[in-house]
Amino acid sequence: MSDIKAPKKLIEVALPLDDINAAAAREKSIRHGHPSTLHLWWARRPLAAARAVIFAQMVNDPGGTRGWATGKSKAQAAVEREKLFDIIRDLVKWENTNNEEVLNRAREAIRKSWRETCEMNKGKPGFDPEKLPAFHDPFAGGGAIPLEAQRLGLESHASDLNPVAVMINKAMIEIPPRFANCSPVGPVPQRETASTVSYKGAEGLAEDVRRYGIWMREQAKEKIGKYYPPVEITAEMAKDRPDLNLYVGKKLTVIAWIWARTVKSPNPQFSHVDVPLASTFILSSKKGKESYVQPVIEGDTYRFEVKVGTPPLNAEMGTTAGKRHAFKCLFSNVPVSYEHIRSEGKQGRMGARLMAVVADASNSRIYISPSHAIETVDVLPMPSWESETFLPNNPRDFKTPKYGLNTFGDLFTNRQLVALNTFSDLVQEARIHAINAAKKNGMPDDGHGLVDDGFGATAYGDAIAVYLSFAVSKLSDSQNSLVSWKSSMDQAIHLFTKQAIPMVWDFAEPNVFGGGMGDYGVTLKNICRVITNLTVNIKGSVTQNDAQKQSISQDKVVSTDPPYYDNISYADLSDFFYSWLRKSLRNIFPDIFATITVPKEDELVATPYRHGTKNKAETFFLNGMTLAMHNLVEKAHPAFPVTRACPKRFLSMFFPSPGLKISA
Numbered sequence: 166m167s168d169i170k171a172p173k174k175l176i177e178v179a180l181p182l183d184d185i186n187a188a189a190a191r192e193k194s195i196r197h198g199h200p201s202t203l204h205l206w207w208a209r210r211p212l213a214a215a216r217a218v219i220f221a222q223m224v225n226d227p228g229g230t231r232g233w234a235t236g237k238s239k240a241q242a243a244v245e246r247e248k249l250f251d252i253i254r255d256l257v258k259w260e261n262t263n264n265e266e267v268l269n270r271a272r273e274a275i276r277k278s279w280r281e282t283c284e285m286n287k288g289k290p291g292f293d294p295e296k297l298p299a300f301h302d303p304f305a306g307g308g309a310i311p312l313e314a315q316r317l318g319l320e321s322h323a324s325d326l327n328p329v330a331v332m333i334n335k336a337m338i339e340i341p342p343r344f345a346n347c348s349p350v351g352p353v354p355q356r357e358t359a360s361t362v363s364y365k366g367a368e369g370l371a372e373d374v375r376r377y378g379i380w381m382r383e384q385a386k387e388k389i390g391k392y393y394p395p396v397e398i399t400a401e402m403a404k405d406r407p408d409l410n411l412y413v414g415k416k417l418t419v420i421a422w423i424w425a426r427t428v429k430s431p432n433p434q435f436s437h438v439d440v441p442l443a444s445t446f447i448l449s450s451k452k453g454k455e456s457y458v459q460p461v462i463e464g465d466t467y468r469f470e471v472k473v474g475t476p477p478l479n480a481e482m483g484t485t486a487g488k489r490h491a492f493k494c495l496f497s498n499v500p501v502s503y504e505h506i507r508s509e510g511k512q513g514r515m516g517a518r519l520m521a522v523v524a525d526a527s528n529s530r531i532y533i534s535p536s537h538a539i540e541t542v543d544v545l546p547m548p549s550w551e552s553e554t555f556l557p558n559n560p561r562d563f564k565t566p567k568y569g570l571n572t573f574g575d576l577f578t579n580r581q582l583v584a585l586n587t588f589s590d591l592v593q594e595a596r597i598h599a600i601n602a603a604k605k606n607g608m609p610d611d612g613h614g615l616v617d618d619g620f621g622a623t624a625y626g627d628a629i630a631v632y633l634s635f636a637v638s639k640l641s642d643s644q645n646s647l648v649s650w651k652s653s654m655d656q657a658i659h660l661f662t663k664q665a666i667p668m669v670w671d672f673a674e675p676n677v678f679g680g681g682m683g684d685y686g687v688t689l690k691n692i693c694r695v696i697t698n699l700t701v702n703i704k705g706s707v708t709q710n711d712a713q714k715q716s717i718s719q720d721k722v723v724s725t726d727p728p729y730y731d732n733i734s735y736a737d738l739s740d741f742f743y744s745w746l747r748k749s750l751r752n753i754f755p756d757i758f759a760t761i762t763v764p765k766e767d768e769l770v771a772t773p774y775r776h777g778t779k780n781k782a783e784t785f786f787l788n789g790m791t792l793a794m795h796n797l798v799e800k801a802h803p804a805f806p807v808t809r810a811c812p813k814r815f816l817s818m819f820f821p822s823p824g825l826k827i828s829a
Contacts, residue, residue: 169803170285172278176221177806178228181250188213188257195259198694204333204635205642205742206307207664207733210726213257215313219300219724220256220271222808223317224249225278249274262316263698272318282804291720291802298802301721303712303793306735308334310724315703322717324710326764328757329739331709332746335615336635338705340628341367343620345701350602350625351376371696374632377595378689381633384594385587385685386678392545392580393676395419396524402537408473409531417524417531420679421657423448423650424517425483425671428509432499438465439516440495442506442670443483447476448521448532450652456532458520460495467495469520471534483671492670510569517578517646520671523655525680530655548582549590552744554762557737558774562665565647573744576666581644584677585745588637588685592630592749600626616754627753632696634749636689638742643683648673657682664733666741709757711767712793718800724808727793730786731771736763769793 189211196202201209227245229237237245252271261267276297283294291298300314305323307330315321315338323334346365349372353359364372395416403409427439441460448456448471457476458469486493490500509515519535551574556563570576577585603622604610613619615627643659647666650673651658657673659682660666675683710717712727728735743763751758765775771786773779801807 171804172225172282174222174806175224175226175249178226180221181253184254185214185217185257192259198698200312200337200695202691203336203695204639205661206333209307210309212309212313215310217253217257218808219314219317222806223275225281299721301718301723302725303715303718303797304725304727305334306330308337312337315700315705320703321705323707324715324717326711327735327739329742331707331757334707336631337699339707341699341701342704344370344625349373350606354379366701367696367699371693373629375693377599377629378633378636381591381595382685384591389583389587393678396522396533412526417526418679419676420523420525420681422519422674423521425520427516427518428506429514430494431501431505432494432497435496441484441518442492444485444670445483446480447652449655469535471521471532507567515569545579545583549586551582554740559734559737562734564668568668573741576645576647578646578674585641585644589748592633595633596626596630599629614753632692634746636692637749638745639688640685641745643675646672713789713796718797720802722805723797723801728770736765736768739763
């Protein structure tokens with residue numbers, strides 16, 4: 166509509182960038198309750214930046230260009246612009262995320278500008294002063310932008326080609342409004358008293374997720390708890406370890422088992438020995454609490470003993486031998502090259518040896534020698550399922566295939582696979598219990614699930630299952646054989662600290678019932694904190710769509726954060742989580758989880774291995790991104806610029822609205 170009068174928006178003139186940047190930077194340190202802790206996604210945009218950009222693209226600049234308020238002086242415009250800046254300064258603060266007074270000021274400014282724009286375009290279709298235009302993000306990803314649009318009062322629509330991203334967005338903007346102000350229906354956990362408070366917003370939904378998650382953990386512990394035995398401290402163990410005297414006779418919960426991968430020694434004299442590949446023997450480097458592993462060689466065998474106190478100088482290096490030779494033989498110091506390790510791994514001869522056990526002792530960590538710990542009470546059963554999806558031939562981001570760990574299933578220990586399968590299977594049991602409890606508590610049931618836009622008991626059970634499956638999927642990030650042990654923190658560190666799957670030589674296997682990182686209950690608690698703070702007053706809608714072909718943007722406000730060339734292999738990385746989500750949710754969302762792996766053919770990422778050459782990958786990316794950008798710009802509401810988050814310092818740039826001239 167070329168005759169549309171579009172007042173210049175604030176984002177086209179000026180922003181209080183220093184305030185936005187400061188709030189976005191501070192947000193990085195926020196964990197509890199932050200939407201990023203609902204489920205892992207790579208390169209999430211800060212909520213503060215998303216909120217500020219959407220607000221600034223919605224409100225008219227007071228300067229009066231392009232036909233609005235032309236009678237104002239520059240001084241008057243500057244004063245009014247500063248008032249809008251003040252709204253942004255309050256809006257971007259983390260503590261104001263759900264501050265209704267601050268949000269209402271922003272919403273009213275948006276509505277005021279919309280009424281002004283409608284007055285200029287009176288009688289034209291799409292300009293109803295009583296109804297704000299809806300919002301759409303066609304590259305929704307981690308969902309920060311659609312979530313903030315919804316928080317600012319816009320009906321929010323999100324789409325993405327990636328099914329993991331689709332589910333994250335559904336969990337954030339689509340599901341909570343369906344069950345706003347519902348009271349929980351699940352049974353109150355044992356040793357707890359039912360609350361008499363009324364549940365507002367998504368609090369009731371969060372409480373039911375918590376209750377059924379606790380039920381799942383209890384059921385899982387009954388089934389597989391024997392594979393996570395405690396360690397009993399004996400007088401014999403404390404004989405050479407005075408630090409253990411306080412715990413003699415006690416059974417301590419194991420926090421984690423620490424393993425070193427092994428291969429056969431390249432030295433012919435010891436070729437029958439599985440020698441350890443340990444990047445370090447340091448267990449704890451905290452001052453006054455130092456602990457380390459000391460290998461004890463006995464002929465052609467060895468064992469590990471845990472020592473306390475200042476470690477020897479060579480302990481930090483483990484069995485590493487510098488860059489040219491990865492490791493050295495524990496017995497002969499003969500170099501163990503990467504080539505040898507790769508050959509052993511590809512022939513299925515890479516194993517693992519227990520180096521130490523980490524136990525919880527009065528909220529502190531103590532380290533136990535492997536000989537004093539029971540690894541498992543019984544022989545572990547075979548897991549009922551593991552992903553046979555091959556990792557991609559992408560050596561930049563995926564290191565394990567070089568060493569024979571070729572499938573996603575290869576990245577887990579047997580015990581971890583048993584645990585993840587157990588929890589995954591319990592999701593469906595919890596769903597059935599939730600549906601029946603909802604009916605029993607008087608919730609009407611239309612028989613339609615979430616996939617059919619249901620609002621009754623069946624859909625409610627589906628919703629509970631979505632969040633419980635997120636907890637399982639998130640659990641896989643800390644229950645795999647690529648988890649590191651950080652000696653400076655006495656803590657296990659989850660796999661995805663970077664946008665890649667690295668090779669880890671000595672790894673930590675957290676106890677799934679240990680009460681710390683890697684415990685299903687801890688993961689569940691973090692998810693429930695997020696749900697409680699989600700918006701429920703405005704409708705949200707999420708679909709799986711290709712940005713190049715989608716029509717959802719039609720007459721909507723558009724802000725997005727598209728992929729950046731080849732920075733992140735979203736689809737390849739997402740397969741790690743997709744396999745577990747698909748196992749739990751395929752019966753609820755059959756179309757979203759129809760494929761064995763995440764769709765990759767149309768993903769707008771310049772991945773050379775997928776397209777043959779770097780030039781072909783670049784051509785694919787540029788052609789596809791050009792098509793996607795033109796598609797959304799042509800469809801977007803003509804009164805608003807299309808904004809995009811910028812990766813540097815959380816600033817923003819905008820594409821002109823289709824009501825103006827656009828370049829090819």
